[in-house]
Amino acid sequence: MAKKLLMGNEAIALGAIRAGVDVVSGYPGTPSTEVLETIAKHRRPDTYVEWSINEKAAMEVAAGAAYTGARALVTMKQVGLNVASDPLMSLAYIGVKGGMVVLVADDPGPISSQTEQDTRHFAQYAHLPVFDPASLEDAYLLIGEAFAYSEKYHTPVIFRPTTQICHACASIEVEDGYEEHEIEGFVKDKKWVIFPRLSYENHIRIIRQEKVLGDVFSDFAYNRLQRRSDTELGILSGGVSSAYVREVLADTRDAVRTLEIATPHPFPEKLALEFLSGLTDVLVVEELDPVLEDALLLLCGRHHLAVQIHGRHTEETNIAGANHYENVRAAVDVFMGREPAAPARPVLPPLPVRPPVLCAGCPHRGSFYAVKTAMKRQKQKAVFTGDIGCYTLGNAKPLDMVDTCLCMGADITMAQGLHRVEPDSKHIAFIGDSTFFHTGIPGVINAVYNETDITVIILDNSTTAMTGHQPHPGTGRTMMGNMTEKVHIDKVLAGCNVKCIKKANPLHLEEAVTAVTEAVAFPGVSVVIFEEPCIALFKSRPKLAVAPDVCIGCRRCINEIGCPAISVTAEGKALIDGNLCYGCDLCSQICPVGAIGGMEK
C-alpha cells in the first residue's frame, strides 16, 4: 500500500493490473491514451500489450483473448468506438469467457475530439453494462469491479471515464499485488459462431440479463443513495458530475436527497425507486445526453409517480459541453428557488487569441507549404482534404490548407467523391502515417480500383504525434519493447497498384514542390510521401537567427508559413525565438533577402 499522485488514466491502468489483466490492446486517442501506456510500463512480465492498427482490430484481439478465459482490456476514445462498433455489437450477443472491459473515454467539451457522442448510449444500444466513475479514487477500484461483472455474467462491459477523470490527478492508495485467475484456454463450441438462429436466442438472453443486472446494480456499492427523509427534493447525478454536485452542496448546505449513479446502464431501477419515494422534484445533473434523465422519466411513467424531473429536457442543465462548478451551482440554485449565484466576470482588456498551432520546426508546415506553392505556381484550382492528427492544424492561417476534416481516413475517400463531381479541380488528400495504417489503406485501394484521379500526401513523421508519440507498424517498434520489421508505406502503396509514388523531404522546399507538381500532373492515383520525423523525436538542429540589418521587414516569413517561433519587433523586423526554433530552415528558404541564417553557437 502506498499513496501515489496518479493521473486518472494511470489509476485505471493500475486498477486493471491489480485485477490481473492478461491482454491489453487499443488505439491511441485523447483522452484514453495513457491507460494502455501505463499498463505497458508497469505490467507483469506475462501481460501482453499492443497498440493495434485501429480500434476494430484492437476490439477483436481483446475478444479473442477473452474467449480463452483470459482477462482482456481494450482502450479507445469515443469516436474510436464507431470504428470498433461492428465487432462490439456482435460480441454483445456472443459474450465472453474471461472478463473483457471495453474502455471508451468520452470527451465532453470537447477538448480534443470531433464529437461529443455519449458512450452510455452505445452501451444501451449494444445491451452492455457500462461503468461511469465519479472520481479517480472510484476509477481505480471500479475497473476491477468491471472485470468481475464481465466474467460473472459472460458479457463484455464498457468502462466509460470522461476527460475530467482521465486527465485529472489525485493522491490514491495503491495496493500491491494482483488477482490470480486460471485461464482455461479456448474450448471449441458452437456458441462462438454467430448465426441468425443463435442471435435470436442470444437476443432474448441478453435482454433478460439486462433486467437481472439492473437489480444487481441496485445494490452496487458505487451507486450511492443518501437516504434522508426530511426533504421532497432530490438530485440525481452520474460520472464526474457527481463530484461537482457534492462540492456545490458542501457550499450551499441544501437539504436534498442525492443519488449518484456509477452504472447508467442497466439502470438500477429499484434503487432509483427508493430514491424517488416521497420526492416531488428531482434535478438530474449529467454531461452530454440525458441518459439518466430519460431512465428516470421512464421509471416515473411506468410507476405513475408524480415527480417533476428537471434537467436537459427542461433546459435547466447544459445541452453540450463539460460540467463545471458554475453551471452545476446555477442549476442547483434555480432548482432550490434561489437567484443563481453569479460569479464575478470582470471585463478584461483585449486578449490575443491563442489556438493550437503546428510546432516550430514541424515538418508538416513544409509539406503544406510545398503543396500550396506547387498549386499556386501552376495556377491550379485545388481542394485539400484533411484528416485527424496534428496536421489538422494545417487549417490555421496563414497556411489555410485543410478544406475538409471529418474522421479517421476520410481524406482519401472524400477527395474521390469531390473529384467525381468536380473533375476539373485537383483533389489532394493529406494523411499522417499512423492514420494511413488505421483506415487510409482501404481508401487508396478504392481510388485505384475505381480509377480516380487524386493525389495523396502522406505526412510520414515516424510516429503517432498528436496523442503523444506512440509507435505504429511503420516505426518497427511495439509496446512489448520489441523491434519488428517495419511495414513500408511505399511498398504497401505499390502492392495496391499505385503507379506514381514519390518521396521528398518536406523541409527542402524546391525538392518538395517538384515532387508535388509531378504527382499532381500524373493521371490517376498518385502519392507523395513526405518523410521527416516529428521534432519530438530528435534534438534541435542549429537554431536560426535574423540579421536585423539585412531584414527588410517584408514579413514574408510570418505571412507565408506562420511559424510560432517568429514574431515582429517594435522596429518591424522579424525575430526568431531561440527557445522555440528547431532549425528546420524553412523560413530561410522563403526570406527574399537572405536575412535568416544559422546562429553562431
Next chain:
Amino acid sequence: MKMDCLLAGVGGQGTVLASRLIAQTAMDALGLAAHTSETIGMAQRGGSVTSQVRIGNGPCAPAIPLGGAELILGFEPAEALRNFPYLKKEGTVLVNCRPIQPVTSSLGGGYGLEAILSYLKQQAGRCILVDGDRLCRAAGSGKVLNVILLGTAVREGLLPFSREQLLTTLEAHVPKKFTELNRRAFEVGYDYEKAGGNL
C-alpha cells in the same frame, strides 16, 4: 487547510510538471490530499493551457470554481489575464511578464502587453511581475521557467511549503539527469531579486 492554485501558460511551457510538483509536495510534506487537472491534447501544441491544483481534504471536483483560486502562476502575461476570473478577490498573481506572441498576433492581431500588465497590477490583491527571460538566462536554460516560478512562489510565501520541502520533491520526482538544472532553476527563482528578475 485548503488551497486552490491555477497555472496558466502556453502549451510547451511546462505547466503540467509544475502542478504535479505542487501536488506532490502537498502530499509528501503536508500529508494532504491533492488533486490536479491539466489541459492535455490538441491545445498542448502552442495553445492556451491551464493546470489546476487543489490541495486539502473534503469534497473536491476536478476544476476550480471561478473566483476560487488563491494564486495564479502566470507563465505568460496574456494567459495569466485570460484566467484572471478564477482568482479570488484578494488573491495573488505571480506573472512572467515576457509575452509569447501567438501567430495570430504576428499576423496582425496585436498584443496589448501594457494594458494586460497594468490590469493585473491594478486588479489583483497582490501582483508580482518577474522577468522570465532574464531568470531563464540566469538558470542557463529557456525550458525551466516552470521551476523558476515555483522558486519565486515559495520565496514569496505563496505556496504552503518551505524551500527544503519543494527541493525534496524535485530530487525525488524529476528525472536524475535534470535534477541539477532544476535545482539551479529553483534557486534562481527563489533568489529572483538577486538575479535581477524583479520588475
